[in-house]
Every structure is written in structure tokens, then in C-alpha cells.
Amino acid sequence: MMRVDCIWGHLLLLSLSLGWIKAQETNYSRPVFHCGGDLVADSGFVGSEGFPSNYKPNTKCTWRITVPEGKVVTLSFRIFDLEADSQCRYDYLDIYNGHSNLVQKLGRFCGTFRPGAQISTTNTMMLEMVADGETQTRGFLAYFSGTKPYANDEQFCGGKMTKSQGEIKTPNWPDRKYPPGTSCSWLITVEPDRVIQVKFDKFVLEPDTYCRFDYVAFFNGGERDNSRLIGKYCGDQNPQPIITSGNELLVQFVSDLSVTSDGFFGHYISIPRGSQPSTDASGPNASSERAVKPAEPKRPVVTARPTVPTTTTPKYVPPPPARPTAGGVTGPNRKRPAPLNPACARGNKGNRNVRASFCSSEFVITGKVTSMAPGPRGSLSINISLIKAYKSGRLTITQVGETMAVKLVSQDRRCPMIRRGVKYILMGQVDEDGRGTLVPSAFTSPYKAVHHKLLEKLNSQAC
Known part of the structure; x- marks a missing residue:
């Protein structure tokens, strides 16, 4: 009897040992990621070629994901590291709402800022990664899974709408918070000679500077064309009225699996092309027929860094290292430039110490001035196409088309002197309301690519 027990004991020990060895082999095995392919499964991983090694230069890889019928594709990024550029011109990842680049593009991404969850409206999704001949990095790793579109006995989320007016609202509105892990898509179509205006009566989604977690996104066009992103919204401020370019x-x-909130309730109407959005909130029957330029959306925030990254570094051949000098940031052998506006020189002492200005400022960004407009009481409203945000705090960073943008207000339109079309370092x-403000003594300096290393170094040091 003892001999039998001993044999069984040895067999059990051998079984446990083999199981442990198999587990170790499983833990140390790594998937091999190729340049594109067809991924047909309930769930799985997709990564750039050779990940975690650097991806190859001069490549174009296409992955087609298919999950079971009746489900939608949810794509969550674990790691994202592509060459950065403010307009994603060099290395980038495009994500499409189907198996073709002729359907709606969910976003274009590059840089090191990890995009939020991407969700299709069908059971297919396509990823297309392009790399040029310079600057390769680790690439990306993402997890895809098939999830069911949200629907229950009380409310169906999303659908096709063809009436000239209607409502959109989050699930459970107005009784409870919207549920986690939700994906809803509405396709609105009106008469061919009309456009669509959307206004919100209530809007409360989980806040995030780049709207990575819970958001509502608007696209010009339908599911079956390469529609362009109008804007991506989250937080607790009602977006300004949204107007499409077509019918x-x-x-x-989309909501992720964590924090939820009250949600939104909005209505849409069809209006003549070129109409101004209505300024009242009296409901679906309110409209305006004045033929003026539509107002620009106020808070289209992130696919995300959404469709464009916030961590960006222009492609350049590095000149000699820069150092801060009085009046701005210049090269080591260059003379200090004369002030752009002599009237500002006395008050602009913030420029004399870059580090002190960096530490005392709530935001530090680099970007290109795209437009300026006079504001009340001698102020100036400035729109910036963002290159990189080193400090952002509560600053609202919005997405316009495929670029990230920031709205600033200069308290004095004379100082600091800002010119349209010029790239600047801006601190303030x-x-x-989440807007950046510039006082006359705020630090501003023309930006060159060499200054990125200096600002990164300041950002890594404790103030």
C-alpha cells in the first residue's frame, strides 16, 4: 500500500512539474508581429512589425480585423510610440471603420501619446501603418475584442435617422448615469440641399484633456465614405452648435469600463447650407436662416490625441545646442534679437529667465499662430496649431480636423507681440474656462526645432 502511495506521489509530482514547465514556456513565449494580415477572432493582439523592436523604414502595413457577426470591434492601445509630427506626415497609423480606406476614418495617430479606445460600428476594422525612411521607434501594441453594441429593454443606443429633426441621448438618460463599456453610433441623413445642426441641452461626460476615455465624436459624412472628424467632446461644458458640411x-x-457620468441630451435640425447656428436653446424648432459663416465648434477635443498627437517633434537636422538668453531663446553664438515691439521691452522681464517662467506658468506649449481676432477691452484672441504641450494643466486642447489646437487670450493686443504664421514658445x-491667457510680461519666443531639447530638459527638472 505504501508503495502504491509512493508511486502516486511521484506521478503527482511529475505532473505538477510538467505543468509548471509548460506554464513557464507559455509565460515566456511571445507573439510574432508581422507587417499586416487578416485577424479573425473574438479577441487578440495586433502590433507593428517586429514589436517590441523598432519597426522597419519605408513600409506600409495593413491589418484587417474581423470579430463575430452582431458585435463591434473595440481596439485598446497598450503601447504607442511612432515618430512624432504635428500633422502626422511621416510615420502614422490610420484606423478605419471597416475593411477599406474608402470608409470612415476613425483617426490618424502618431507620436507617443497613447490614443483612446477606438470602436467600429460593424464587426470589422482596418489598421494601416505607414513609415518613411527616417526615425523608427517601437511602434504600437493594441488589444482588440468583439463587444456587443449597447441595447436593453428600455433604450436602444444609436441607429439611422432620416427625419429633418430628432434627438440624440446617452443610454439611461435622464434617470441614471450612462453604463460603462458603451458604444453607440447614429447616422443622420437629411435632404440633399440641407446641412445638419446639433445643439446640446445637457452635456456631462467624464472629463479628460484629450477625451481619451468617454467622448462623443462627430464626423462629416456617413459610414461608407472617408468622412472627416468635426470634433471630439467630453467634460461638462456644452459644445457650441455643430454644423456639418453636407447632408x-x-x-x-463611447464610454470605457471605468468612470461614468450623467451623459448628454441633444437635438438636431436640418438647415439651409450656409446658415448660422441658432443662438437660443428653445429646442428642435429653433433655427436661423442668415447666410453667414458657421460658428467654429468650441470644444472638439481628442480621437483623440485623437486624430493628431500632442507629443510632437518636427523633423529637422539638429543645429548646435541652444541656450536661453535675454529676450528669448537663441543659439549659443547669436546676438539677442531686438524686441518685436519696443513698447513691450520694459514689462517683458519674464523673458529673462526661461526656467523661472517655465516653473511659474500653468501652461507651456509650442505652436503656430493660425489666426488672430481683436477681443473686448483691447484683448486679442489667438488660435494656435499645437506642436507640443510640455505643461497643460487645465488648458483645453481641442481637435480641429487632423490638427490639435489651443485658444489663447492676450490681455493686451500690443504685448507680447504675436504674428500670424509664426511658430512660438508660449507660457502663461x-x-x-480652460483658455490660456497671456499677460504683457508673459514669456514668448519664436520657436525652432532645436528648442525642443531645452524645453524637455526643463520639463524633467523639479521646479
Whole structure:
């Protein structure tokens, strides 16, 4: 009897040992990622070629993901590291709402800022990564899975709408918070000679500077064309009225698996092309027929860094290292440039110490001035196409098309002197509405690519 027990004991020990060895082999095995392919499964991983090694130069890789019928594709990024550029011109990842680049593009991404979850409206999705001949990095790793579109006995989320007016709202509105892990898509189509205006009566989604977690996104066009992103919204401020460029609008609401909130309730109407958005909130029957330029959306924030990254470094051949000098940031052998506006020189002492200005400022960004407009009481409203945000705090960073943008207000339109079309280093404070403000003594300096290393170094040091 003892001999039998001993044999069984040895067999059990051998079984456990073999199981442990197999587990170790499983833990140390790594998937091999190729340049593109067809991924047909309930779930799985997709990564750039050779990940975690650097991806190859001069490549174009296409992955087609298919999950079971009746489900949609949810794509969550674990690691994202592509060459950065403010317009994603060199290395980038495009994500499409189907198996073709002729359907709606969910976003274009590059840089090192990890995109939020991407969700298709069908059971297919396509990823297309392009790399040029310079600057390769680790690439990306993402997890895809098939999830069911949200629907229950009380409310179906999303659908096709063809009436001239209607409502969109989050699930459970107004009784409870919207549920986690939700994906809703509305396709709105009106008469061919009309466009669509959307206004919100209530809007409360999980806040995030780049709207990575819970958001509602608006696309010009429908599911079956390469529609362009109008804007991506989150937080607790009602977006300004949204107007399409054509008679089709795709609306996508996404919530992740964590924090939820009250949600939104909005309505849409069809209006003549060129009409101004209505300024009242009296409901679906309110409209305006004045033929003026539509107002620009206020808070289209992130596919995301959404469709464009916030961590960006222009491609350049590095000149000699820069150092800060009085009046701005210049090269080591260059004379200090004369002030752009002599009237500002006395008050602009913030420029004399880059580090002190960096530490005392609530936001530090680099970007290109795209437009300026006079504001009340001698102020100036400035729109910036963002290159990189080193400090952002509560600063609202929005997405316009495929670029990230920031709105700033200069308290004095004369100082600091800002010119349209010029790239700047900008430092300042943030007001209660999330807008950056510049006082006359705020640090501003023309930006060159060499300054990126200096700003990165300041960002890594404790103030």
C-alpha cells in the first residue's frame, strides 16, 4: 500500500512539474508581429512589425480585423510610440471603420501619446501603418475584442435617422448615469440641399484633456465614405452648435469600463447650407436662416490625441545646442534679437529667465499662430496649431480636423507681440474656462526645432 502511495506521489509530482514547465514556456513565449494580415477572432493582439523592436523604414502595413457577426470591434492601445509630427506626415497609423480606406476614418495617430479606445460600428476594422525612411521607434501594441453594441429593454443606443429633426441621448438618460463599456453610433441623413445642426441641452461626460476615455465624436459624412472628424467632446461644458458640411452626419458615443457620468441630451435640425447656428436653446424648432459663416465648434477635443498627437517633434537636422538668453531663446553664438515691439521691452522681464517662467506658468506649449481676432477691452484672441504641450494643466486642447489646437487670450493686443504664421514658445496661465491667457510680461519666443531639447530638459527638472 505504501508503495502504491509512493508511486502516486511521484506521478503527482511529475505532473505538477510538467505543468509548471509548460506554464513557464507559455509565460515566456511571445507573439510574432508581422507587417499586416487578416485577424479573425473574438479577441487578440495586433502590433507593428517586429514589436517590441523598432519597426522597419519605408513600409506600409495593413491589418484587417474581423470579430463575430452582431458585435463591434473595440481596439485598446497598450503601447504607442511612432515618430512624432504635428500633422502626422511621416510615420502614422490610420484606423478605419471597416475593411477599406474608402470608409470612415476613425483617426490618424502618431507620436507617443497613447490614443483612446477606438470602436467600429460593424464587426470589422482596418489598421494601416505607414513609415518613411527616417526615425523608427517601437511602434504600437493594441488589444482588440468583439463587444456587443449597447441595447436593453428600455433604450436602444444609436441607429439611422432620416427625419429633418430628432434627438440624440446617452443610454439611461435622464434617470441614471450612462453604463460603462458603451458604444453607440447614429447616422443622420437629411435632404440633399440641407446641412445638419446639433445643439446640446445637457452635456456631462467624464472629463479628460484629450477625451481619451468617454467622448462623443462627430464626423462629416456617413459610414461608407472617408468622412472627416468635426470634433471630439467630453467634460461638462456644452459644445457650441455643430454644423456639418453636407447632408450626412455620423455621431459616435463611447464610454470605457471605468468612470461614468450623467451623459448628454441633444437635438438636431436640418438647415439651409450656409446658415448660422441658432443662438437660443428653445429646442428642435429653433433655427436661423442668415447666410453667414458657421460658428467654429468650441470644444472638439481628442480621437483623440485623437486624430493628431500632442507629443510632437518636427523633423529637422539638429543645429548646435541652444541656450536661453535675454529676450528669448537663441543659439549659443547669436546676438539677442531686438524686441518685436519696443513698447513691450520694459514689462517683458519674464523673458529673462526661461526656467523661472517655465516653473511659474500653468501652461507651456509650442505652436503656430493660425489666426488672430481683436477681443473686448483691447484683448486679442489667438488660435494656435499645437506642436507640443510640455505643461497643460487645465488648458483645453481641442481637435480641429487632423490638427490639435489651443485658444489663447492676450490681455493686451500690443504685448507680447504675436504674428500670424509664426511658430512660438508660449507660457502663461489658464482661466476658469480652460483658455490660456497671456499677460504683457508673459514669456514668448519664436520657436525652432532645436528648442525642443531645452524645453524637455526643463520639463524633467523639479521646479
